[in-house]
Amino acid sequence: MLPHLTRRWPVYAVLALLAYPWIWRAPYFHLLGFDTLLGATMAVSWNIMGGYTGYKSLGHSAFFGLGAYLVAIAANRWGWNPLWSAPLLALVVVAVALLLGWIMLRTTGSAFVIATIALLLIFRLLALNLRGITGGAPGLSQPLPPWSPEFSRLPFFYYMLIWTLVAVAVSAFIVRSRFGLGLLAIRDDEGKAEMVGVNTTLYKVLAFGLSAYFVGLGGGIWSYFQTHISPVFAFDLRIGVDMILMTMLGGLGTVWGPVLGAFILIPARDFILFRFGATQIHLAISGALMLAIILFLPRGILPTLQEWLERRRAPASAFVGARLMTELRDESAATASTPPGDPHSRVRPAPR
Amino acid sequence: MSLPPTSVLIQVAIGGLLTGGVYALLVSGLTLIFGVMRVINIAHGAFLVLSAYLAYWLFTLLGMDPIVSIAVLAPLFFVFGVLVQRYLIARVRQEPGLLVLVTFALAITLEGVMGSLWRTTGRSVRTAYTGEVVPLALGDLTVRLPIVQLVGFAAAVIALGVLYLLLTRSDLGRAIRATIQNPDAAQLVGVNVALVRALTFGAALASVAAGGAVFSLIWTFNASSHEAWISKMLSIVVLGGMGSLPGALVGALIIGVAEAVAAVTITTYLSPIVSYLILFFILVFRPQGLLGSRIREA
C-alpha cells in the first residue's frame, strides 16, 4: 500500500489543493493558501541556489522586491495586467540577477552571504530614494483586480498553484539533469568540480539567475495581490529568511522539502501570531525555531524521514545500493552453502 | 550637491573621527571572532543593543552612569559569550554559510526578546552632561566637541588599550594570535584551541558590552536598531580587513569621517549607501580589505 501511495502522492496532493478553497470557503483561508503557495514557490526557487549549489543567499528578497516594483510600475504606467506581466518581468529580474551573480560569485562562503545582505540593503535604499519611479517610502498603489469581491482571493490561489507546480517541475528537472549534477558537485567540493571539467562560474551564475526567477515572479504576483507596496515591506530581509527557514525545515537540496517546509511554517506562523500576537515573541520564536532546526534537524524533515524509513525497511528498500548489497550477500551465502530446506534460494528475480 | 563651507567640513570631520573611535570599539569583537573562528557574528549588533538596553536600565533604575556600568556589563557579557560559543556555535557543523545563519537566528531571537521586554520606543540615556560641549579654538575657528562623544571616545581608547595589552602581553593573547595565524599549528604546539575560541568569544562580547554602554550615551536605539548597525559594523571590518584589529581601527575612522562628510555633501539619505557600497565592492573585489588577510574558505 505504501509504495502505491508514494508514487502517486503528488497527484493526490494537487487534487487536495484544487479542492481546498471549496472545503474551507472563507476568503481568509484562501489568503492563507495563497501565502503558503507563494512561500513554497519562492523556497523552491531559493533552493536551486541555496540547496543544490550550496550558496545560501540571505538577500533574495532583493529579487522579490524588484519583481514587485517592476510589476507595480508597469501596471501603473502602461496598464500591464500583472497576471501576464509578472512572469514576463521576472525575466528582467533574472537578467539583473545574472549580472549581479556574475559580479558577486567571485566570493564564497560567508563573504557571499554578507554580499547578498549588502545587495538587499542597496536595493532598499534605492527604492526609498528614487522617488520619481518608486514613490519613495509611502510606496505605490495599483489598480484593484477586476473580479468580484467574494472570489477575490480564489483566482490568486489557483494562479499561484500553477506557478508552484511549474517551480517544482523545473526544480525536479534540474536536479535530474547534467546541469543539476554539476551544481551538486559544486556544493560538495567546488575545487574538485572544477577539476572534472564543470564550468563552475557559469553554473553558479546560471543557478543564481534561475533561482531569482520564481522569487521575482512571486514578488510580482504579491504586489498585485496586496494592491499596495512599499520599500520597507517589499525589500524585507525576513522574506528571504523565510525562504531559508522553509527550505531547511523541509529538507535542504531536496525537490519537495521547500514545499513541505512552507506548508508547515506558514500556517504555523499564522497560528502563533493569532495565539501569542500580543508580544514580540513571534520573532523570538522564528529565531529559536531556526536555531533548533540547525542544531537538531540539520538536514530537514524529508531527508531525515527518508533515512529513518530506509533503515526500518532496509531489505525491501528501493535504494539501489542497498539492494545490490543485499543481493551480493545472498548470492555469496547461496553459493557457499545451499540450505537444505530451501530450494528456492538460488532462484531470484533479476534486479529491476 | 553643494559644498558646505570649510569650517563645517572641519567640524564634521573632527566629529567623524570621534565617532570613528567609538566604532572601533563596537567592531573590535566582531573582527576578533572572525579572526579566531572564521565566524561572521551577525548577532554582534543585537548584543550591542542588548548591552545598551542594560546600561539604560542601570541608569534609569539605579542612576548608574553608563561608563561606570561597563564594570558590571563587561564581565556579564564575557560569561554570556563563553556560554554561547560552547553550547551553540561549537555544536554546529563548521560550515561558513551555516554559521552565519546560526548567528543570524541568534540575532532575531535576541531582537524578539528585547522587543517584548522594552517595546519599540527609541531609548537613550540623558545624563547631566548630555548636550553640553567643550569649545576648542583652532586659530579663528572654534570647534564644538560634545562631551558625550569625548567621553565615549576616551572609553573606547581605554577599552581598546586593554584589549591590545591582553592580546600582546598575556598567554591567552599569544594563544589567540597563534590560533588566528594557524589553528592547526597552534593545536600542535599545545594550545587548547577549543578553550581559546570560547574565551575569545567571551572577550569579544565583553568589548561589545563596553561598546553598548558608550552607545547608549551617544545614540538612540530600539530592539530593531541592530539591523542597521550590523551592516555598518560589517562594512567597517570588511573595509579594514576581516580578522585584523588594526584594520578595524583604520576602517572605523575612515567610515566615521566618510559618513559624516557624506551627510553634509551628498544627502543624509544617501549617506548609508557609502558604507553599503564599500561593503559590497570590497567583498567582491578586495576580500582582504585594507589590512587583513584574504577570506579563504572551503
Added chain:
Amino acid sequence: MRRWHLLMAGMVILFLLMTTYLNAAPAGPPIRIGASLPLTGRFSEPGTAAKRGYEVWVKIVNDTGGMLGRPVQLTVLDNASVQRTAVADYERLITVDKVDLVVGPFSSFLVIPTSEVAARYGYAFVEPAGGAPGVFNRGLRNVFFAQPASGDKQADPFAKYILSLPADVRPKTYAVISQDDPFALGVVERMKALLTAYGKIKLVLDEVYPADLTDFRAIATKIAALNPDLIVGGTILEDSIAQIRAYREAGYQPRGAFFTTGPSLPKPFREGLGRATEGVFASMSWFAGSKDYQNAEFVAKYVEMFGGTPDDIEEDSANAFTVGQVLQQAVEKLKSIDNKQLIEELHRGTYRTVVGPLSFDAVGRPKGGFMLLQWRGPKFLIVWPSNRAEGKPVWPKPRW
C-alpha cells in the same frame, strides 16, 4: 394609608433599581467589533495606545447600556506592523469571525491596504490614525479619518501663526528636515507651500532622511552654519529628540522650532530632552484638559483602567476613542448596524467627539483643524486657536 405610601416608595425604589440595572447591563447578543493593531513591531507604541483608547470606549459604552441596548465586544488582533498580516487580520475578522463592524489600525501604512479589504466587503472603516494624502486619493467611500483634519493640515496653525507675526520679527529663512514617512512628509510639504509659496519665506535647506538614521550631528553642523531663523522637523519621536540634542551640541539656536510628532508625546519627549524642550511647537488634535464631548469621562476612565495621570494619556488613545464615539453616534442614529447604511450616514452626519465636532467629505477627510501647542516649562500648552488657548505663544523661543 401608611401601607399605601410604603408600597409606592417600594415600587419607586424597585423601578429605579431596575432601570439602573438595565442601564448598566445591556441585553441581547453582543455587537462584535474587530480591529487589527500594530501591538508589536515599529508602530507598537502608538498601536498599544490606540488599543487602550478602544478599550476605554468599550468599557464606557457597556457601562452605560451598550449600543442599541446590546453590549459591545471588541476583538483586537496584532499585525506586528506588517502590511500583509494586517490585511490577513481584517480578512479573518470579516469572513471567519464575521464581526459586525470593524475599526481601523494605526498609521497610514497599514490603513491604506486594510481599508481596501473593508471596502471589498462593504464595511465602514472609521480609523484613528491614517491621515496621509494616500489614504484619501484612492476614491474609497468607506474610509473615515477620526481626527479633526487630514494629517497634512497639521502645518496650518503654525504657518498661520508665523505669517501673522509682525514683519520685523517674522522669520526670513527656514530649514526643513524630515523623515521619509508619508505622514511627516505630508505635513512638511504643506508647510513649504504655505511658508515659501504663499509667505515668501526663504527655504535654505530641504533634507529627507531614512527612518533608521540616529545620528544628526553632521547635518546639525551644516544647519548651524546656515543658521535659519526657523527649523521645521518632520519627525516621529526618537528623531525629534536626537535632532534637538544635535542642534544644542552644534550651537544652533533658532528663533522658532516646529516638529510634527515628538513634542506631542509629552512624557518621552520631556524624558529625552529635559529643559531643552522649551518653546518647541507642535500641532495636536486632542489635549487632556479639553471640555469637548465625553472627554472628562474618557480621561477619568482611562486613568481608572490604566493608572497614571491625565498627562500620561497619549493622543493616539484619544483618537481611537474618537473612532468609537463616531461609530456609536452613527449607529444609534440609524438604529442599525448595517454597514451600507452606516457608510451613507457617516457621510451625512456631524458627530460630537473628544476632539470637537467631526464631519467628513466625500472621501472621508474630516473638515476641521488642528490646535497649535508650545512647550512652556514642564507643560505643553495650547496657544492657538484663541478660544481654547491656555497661553500666548512665545516668540522668539528661549534657548534650548
